Amino acid sequence: xxxxxxxxxxxxxxxxxxxxxxxxxxxxxxxxxxxxxxxxxxxxxxxxxxxxxxxxxxxxxxxxxxxxxxxxxxxxxxxxxxxxxxxxxxxxxxxxxxxxxxxxxxxxxxxxxxxxxxxxxxxxxxxxxxxxxxxxxxxxxxxxxxxxxxxxxxxxxxxxxxxxxxxxxxxxxxxxxxxxxxxxxxxxxxxxxxxxxxxxxxxxxxxxxxxxxxxxxxxxxxxxxxxxxxxxxxxxxxxxxxxxxxxxxxxxxxxxxxxxxxxxxxxxxxxxxxxxxxxxxxxxxxxxxxxxxxxxxxxxxxxxxxxxxxxxxxxxxxxxxxxxxxxxxxxxxxxxxxxxxxxxxxxxxxxxxxxxxxxxxxxxxxxxxxxxxxxxxxxxxxxxxxxxxxxxxxxxxxxxxxxxxxxxxxxxxxxxxxxxxxxxxxxxxxxxxxxxxxxxxxxxxxxxxxxxxxxxxxxxxxxxxxxxxxxxxxxxxxxxxxxxxxxxxxxxxxxxxxxxxxxxxxxxxxxxxxxxxxxxxxxxxxxxxxxxxxxxxxxxxxxxxxxxxxxxxxxxxxxxxxxxxxxxxxxxxxxxxxxxxxxxxxxxxxxxxxxxxxxxxxxxxxxxxxxxxxxxxxxxxxxxxxxxxxxxxxxxxxxxxxxxxxxxxxxxxxxxxxxxxxxxxxxxxxxxxxxxxxxxxxxxxxxxxxxxxxxxxxxxxxxxxxxxxxxxxxxxxxxxxxxxxxxxxxxxxxxxxxxxxxxxxx
Numbered sequence: 237x238x239x240x241x242x243x244x245x246x247x248x249x250x251x252x253x254x255x256x257x258x259x260x261x262x263x264x265x266x267x268x269x270x271x272x273x274x275x276x277x278x279x280x281x282x283x284x285x286x287x288x289x290x291x292x293x294x295x296x297x298x299x300x301x302x303x304x305x306x307x308x309x310x311x312x313x314x315x316x317x318x319x320x321x322x323x324x325x326x327x328x329x330x331x332x333x334x335x336x337x338x339x340x341x342x343x344x345x346x347x348x349x350x351x352x353x354x355x356x357x358x359x360x361x362x363x364x365x366x367x368x369x370x371x372x373x374x375x376x377x378x379x380x381x382x383x384x385x386x387x388x389x390x391x392x393x394x395x396x397x398x399x400x401x402x403x404x405x406x407x408x409x410x411x412x413x414x415x416x417x418x419x420x421x422x423x424x425x426x427x428x429x430x431x432x433x434x435x436x437x438x439x440x441x442x443x444x445x446x447x448x449x450x451x452x453x454x455x456x457x458x459x460x461x462x463x464x465x466x467x468x469x470x471x472x473x474x475x476x477x478x479x480x481x482x483x484x485x486x487x488x489x490x491x492x493x494x495x496x497x498x499x500x501x502x503x504x505x506x507x508x509x510x511x512x513x514x515x516x517x518x519x520x521x522x523x524x525x526x527x528x529x530x531x532x533x534x535x536x537x538x539x540x541x542x543x544x545x546x547x548x549x550x551x552x553x554x555x556x557x558x559x560x561x562x563x564x565x566x567x568x569x570x571x572x573x574x575x576x577x578x579x580x581x582x583x584x585x586x587x588x589x590x591x592x593x594x595x596x597x598x599x600x601x602x603x604x605x606x607x608x609x610x611x612x613x614x615x616x617x618x619x620x621x622x623x624x625x626x627x628x629x630x631x632x633x634x635x636x637x638x639x640x641x642x643x644x645x646x647x648x649x650x651x652x653x654x655x656x657x658x659x660x661x662x663x664x665x666x667x668x669x670x671x672x673x674x675x676x677x678x679x680x681x682x683x684x685x686x687x688x689x690x691x692x693x694x695x696x697x698x699x700x701x702x703x704x705x706x707x708x709x710x711x712x713x714x715x716x717x718x719x720x721x722x723x724x725x726x727x728x729x730x731x732x733x734x735x736x737x738x739x740x741x742x743x744x745x746x747x748x749x750x751x752x753x754x755x756x757x758x759x760x761x762x763x764x765x766x767x768x769x770x771x772x773x774x775x776x777x778x779x780x781x782x783x784x785x786x787x788x789x790x791x792x793x794x795x796x797x798x799x800x801x802x803x804x805x806x807x808x809x810x811x812x813x814x815x816x817x818x819x820x821x822x823x824x825x826x827x828x829x830x831x832x833x834x835x836x837x838x839x840x841x842x843x844x845x846x847x848x849x850x851x852x853x854x855x856x857x858x859x860x861x862x863x864x865x866x867x868x869x870x871x872x873x874x875x876x877x878x879x880x881x882x883x884x885x886x887x888x889x890x891x892x893x894x895x896x897x898x899x900x901x902x903x904x905x906x907x908x909x910x911x912x913x914x915x916x917x918x919x920x921x922x923x924x925x926x927x928x929x930x931x932x933x934x935x936x937x938x939x940x941x942x943x944x945x946x947x948x949x950x951x952x953x954x955x956x957x958x959x960x961x962x963x964x965x966x967x968x969x970x971x972x973x974x975x976x977x978x979x980x981x982x
Contacts, residue, residue, distance in 0.1 A: 310388040324749050362531060402414040713783055790883055
């Protein structure tokens with residue numbers, strides 16, 4: 237057994253680990269110059285303190301026991317989580333992708349699934365979903381319980397390799413800190429249970445980072461095993477998302493800096509030193525790309541062509557969802573550039589960022605203790621993606637789940653920061669134990685949250701925004717629909733199981749995809765989709781709604797949950813799901829009357845409903861204001877629509893009625909201002925562009941008028957009224973060719 241080194245001993249032993257070939261030995265036959273020899277002497281390898289803890293089995297044993305217990309707990313708890321927003325899509329994709337592989341590529345149904353209306357499933361790698369589909373064929377558990385168990389294992393592996401990355405730089409105690417930090421990060425933990433897209437990708441990225449670290453430590457002669465596992469890491473990353481190509485960039489960064497650090501750019505010798513780096517780096521990159529194609533059905537059809545096509549497509553992803561951020565509902569494509577940075581800061585434990593700050597505050601000692609290339613590589617792995625996404629102003633939504641892959645290296649650097657603090661204060665016992673106490677306090681806080689919020693840990697917010705209750709109404713909570721499982725379980729027990737024999741109910745929901753599986757085969761229930769604000773347009777007896785999409789004003793002012801709510805699924809004071817019982821069918825009758833143009837009946841029913849049943853129902857208010865508009869009671873239409881602001885500021889329907897009413901009153905400037913306000917929130921409302929075109933036409937602003945008409949047509953090409961009004965405006969303005977084009981378009 238190697239002799240232990242006293243960490244307080246200032247004598248520096250041979251800095252080259254036993255498993256790393258000495259740079260001197262590697263070039264001994266090449267007679268290095270004096271300058272080159274000096275560079276080689278200054279290569280930073282793990283310090284004596286790391287060696288002491290690597291030789292001691294204490295922290296390694298603790299790490300292994302903690303990780304093992306963590307795996308058992310995650311396995312048990314995984315059965316409590318709901319079906320997330322992406323799971324059904326990815327489950328069906330996985331089943332079809334499995335058929336693609338088992339049929340040797342003959343079954344191509346994975347590329348044209350009926351539920352894949354936008355044809356985007358093919359752009360995702362399939363290793364996680366294919367393995368989940370295969371495991372489900374032999375699993376004794378329910379389909380989604382099996383997926384959650386598998387998801388939890390992959391999430392645990394991402395946590396494990398976060399710790400192992402740190403262990404390679406700073407020993408087992410630091411690895412234990414890293415594992416604890418990420419395991420007790422509620423967002424990452426929660427997503428590990430039911431996020432089939434982002435957690436497998438995060439695992440692939442951190443797994444590859446671990447083997448990149450080993451490659452650098454073993455250069456210039458890394459083992460074949462290390463090279464193979466690095467290839468597999470790249471393959472797993474690409475086989476989850478094409479963005480896994482970034483991992484090749486991380487490898488190039490680390491190997492390139494290590495080459496420069498070891499040998500410098502020295503005439504006559506650098507060129508010979510670059511060869512081992514170049515061919516090993518290329519071998520890992522090409523091999524990893526090939527493995528990634530094997531895990532990706534669409535890529536396997538044409539690796540280069542389909543990779544380039546996918547990269548082009550995802551850089552202009554068309555989907556834009558309305559997200560609650562800083563108290564406002566904003567289209568995801570229009571969220572501010574700092575969106576991800578802020579979400580990272582407010583939805584993770586503050587202790588993680590204290591570790592990062594300490595790394596910067598004690599940068600001098602940090603740089604001396606850790607290999608600069610490897611710690612720098614970990615920092616690069618989370619800083620570069622954040623910087624690039626911010627620069628590109630990419631379309632992201634659902635909190636920060638799209639960048640979960642940056643969190644493991646971020647945590648790794650934070651853990652290195654804490655380990656550096658512990659070493660810094662080794663002889664200052666008060667400070668040393670204060671750091672340990674801080675870590676323990678933060679960990680205890682997370683444990684309490686896990687118990688209190690289970691199984692909704694992922695909706696965690698830290699003290700920077702006042703915790704979850706402080707964030708409610710300002711930021712998204714159950715955006716991944718996890719809470720619908722508990723809400724559905726309550727409905728089954730308290731409503732369905734108490735129905736008379738043979739009875740059934742119709743249930744409206746904005747989470748119908750999840751409910752279809754929770755109640756699969758249950759003939760007592762029929763599920764219909766609606767968003768929360770359009771629930772009056774369809775027939776239903778009960779409603780099961782997730783909080784996603786509810787306007788923050790309703791939440792903050794106490795108008796949510798609405799009247800008729802018979803159950804709330806809450807975490808602290810935050811409602812994540814509700815069950816409603818319909819109080820009256822008059823709102824639906826009102827909707828039907830409005831559709832067929834019976835506006836007098838609409839006015840009578842709507843007024844009665846708002847006065848006696850629910851004054852906050854946005855749909856009924858919209859029916860009433862539209863009926864007043866159509867019966868030319870313009871002042872009443874404006875009054876009712878403006879009153880909607882109390883419950884839903886800037887409601888598109890309400891603003892549309894106000895704008896039309898002003899236009900009918902000849903107040904074209906006022907109307908244009910209303911429609912501009914409406915379009916500033918959503919540029920894709922074709923009908924708003926249509927009315928705005930009419931406004932500017934009446935104001936004799938021909939160019940603006942026709943610009944809006946053209947935009948309207950580009951969004952909805954079959955809207956004949958737009959061509960007609962465009963022809964009228966163009967003719968009046970003397971734009972003959974333009975008028976002819978509109979006439980031909982009709």
